[in-house]
Amino acid sequence: MRIVYLHQYFRTPQMSGGTRSYEFARRLVQRGHEVHVVTSDTDSVPDVGPTWRTTVEAGVVVHWAAVPYRNAMSFRARISAFGQFARLAAARAASLEQDVIFATSTPLTIAIPAVYSARRRRVPMVLEVRDLWPEVPIALGALRSPLLRRAATTLEVWAYRNAAHVVALSPGMAAGVRARCPGATVTVVPNGCDRHLFADADTAGRALRDRTPWLGGRPLILYAGTLGLVNDVGYLVRMAATLRRDHPDVRVALVGQGAEAAHVRALAVESGVLGRNLFLLDQVSKAEVVAFFAACDLAVSTVRDEPALHANSANKVFDGWAAGRPVAVNHEGWIADVLRRSGAGLVLPAGDPAAAATLVGAFVTDPARTAAARAAARVVAATEFDRDLLFERFEQVLQEAARQRRTIDPKVRQSPQEAANRS
Structure with missing residues (x-):
């Protein structure tokens, strides 16, 4: 053709x-x-x-x-x-x-x-x-x-x-x-899920951890994508504020740019998390983002609490699974259904980042739960997506x-x- x-x-x-x-x-x-x-x-x-x-x-x-x-x-x-x-x-x-x-x-x-x-x-x-x-x-x-x-x-x-x-x-x-x-x-x-792109992801993830002093061997929650109005990344900043109190070793990385970048940074400063347990990083190429997904313990995709957004099909969800990493979303819809059915991640409460911090903190600090979710993520990536x-x-x-x-x-x-x- x-x-x-x-x-x-x-x-x-x-x-x-x-x-x-x-x-x-x-x-x-x-x-x-x-x-x-x-x-x-x-x-x-x-x-x-x-x-x-x-x-x-x-x-x-x-x-x-x-x-x-x-x-x-x-x-x-x-x-x-x-x-x-x-x-x-x-x-x-x-x-x-x-x-x-x-x-x-x-x-x-x-x-x-x-x-x-x-x-x-x-x-x-x-x-x-x-x-x-x-x-x-x-x-x-x-x-x-x-x-x-x-x-x-x-x-x-x-x-x-x-x-x-x-x-x-x-x-x-x-x-x-x-x-x-x-x-x-x-x-x-x-x-x-581009599984060929992520085939050697674990090696890249270890290298990223080794060269990143604020991360090292600590648990990492990753958001890699646009910081736009739709994405409600402020949810993750507020979640980080609760995590800093209850799970101070857990790190949150926001990788990307967008219309809300300045607002997200200001909120992170106001919340006392910027450079402490939350880190804002510039956008990277698709090839470079592999290391970030491989280094994380949980990849997160957030959107505003609007039913019209529940049908979304965010790339970051599938990149997380391609890397063999659990994924969390803060909305209902078909991705939430896949997560519940497969065990390949978490569904976080919409509009309640403090409750989300409790769920996420308990998850990423439990090696047995994260290992099971990683295995489920690999199955979903290979058999469905x-x-x-x-x-x-x-x-x-x-x-x-x-x-x-x-x-x-x-x-x-x-x-x-x-x-x-x-x-």
């Missing part, structure tokens, strides 16, 4: 952030498909240098548009970035030969260039939903205007109706898509969508790999 893959925030392992698109795209190339990724160069400087640059990453041709973006941007600046990328990506995507176009949100505005290219090229479009939008921004108060809410809901339904297939990252997201568009064909392909297993499902979705085009137009060229498979 010739696949155009739209993702505004595409990341390689040498960059910070999730690498789901990179991992799927490079596997598609290994299977003999031709893949062009259209994305944004989020660190670019406005109006400086060329609009586009092109690189090849693990056989994937990546087209980078100069559209700056940061989590700390204002809502208006983000909307502007979404619109600018949609305009540039539409023209670039439509210029590429393709049998199917795949677009992954957020933002949902990614559907605009995807539908444009699909119509121009007369190919099917597959849409991936990483968050329920606009339910999440409405719940967070980012979309207050009734006019903006109506426009966002209209865009959502339009995107689903124009998709030959929808990929959802969790069962809750799939249910949300079907509620909006009952006729949609939806497949759940959650985030995955292994990236290679999930890729098989993902590729099948794209192949089925591409077949729809061939059913309509049998003259559409097959790739050599597909011709060989049919022979």
Whole structure:
């Protein structure tokens, strides 16, 4: 197949952030498909240098548009970035030969260039939903205007109706898509565990502990991800305050950047934990974060106490399991269900960081409990969320969508790999 893959925030392992698109795209190339990724160069400087640059990453041709973006941007600046990328990506995507176009949100505005290219090229479009939008921004108060809410809901339904297939990252997201568009064909392909990336994680984790004086052999709780409004990392600062009193040897590390970084730092200073039992570290690349997960005794994923966020599929959860480490979340939903069923971590009480500190402190200081949870985490990573297993499902979705085009137009060229498979 010739696949155009739209993702505004595409990341390689040498960059910070999730690498789901990179991992799927490079596997598609290994299977003999031709893949062009259209994305944004989020660190670019406005109006400086060329609009586009092109690189090849693990056989994937990546087209980078100069559209700056940061989590700390204002809502208006983000909307502007979404619109600018949609305009540039539409023209670039439509210029590429393709049998199917795949677009992954957020933002949902990614559907605009995807539908444009699909119509121009007369190919099917597959849409991936990483968050329920606009339910999440409405719940967070980012979309207050009734006019903006109506426009966002209209865009959502339009995107689903124009998709030959929808990929959802969790069962809750799939249910949300079907509620909006009952006729949609939806497949759940959650985030995955890159077990090859974490194969030698224990060695990296020991080295990190040895070179980090404040850590050494002490228990470590890790949050590695965005410090944004959605993430409610202040929950962990307050938890650390109770841990300092009841379990002074336990360390909490927050690795990342985001719009709430300054607020989190101020709260940590106010709570008397910064540099004592809680440590704020800058974001690192996907390759470098392996050592942090391997060094921790418990990886944590937090979100604000909003039901709309319970369907999330946070990368940090799956990275924790890939490293063979227990995971804790502070919300209900499908991840909480997996944790309770498997024993691969903890479900912490929403809105009660002091109670969470009691649970976490008892857990990370109990070697038998942590050992059992580590074993469970490895089982979950291997049997339910292994990236290679999930890729098989993902590729099948794209192949089925591409077949729809061939059913309509049998003259559409097959790739050599597909011709060989049919022979």
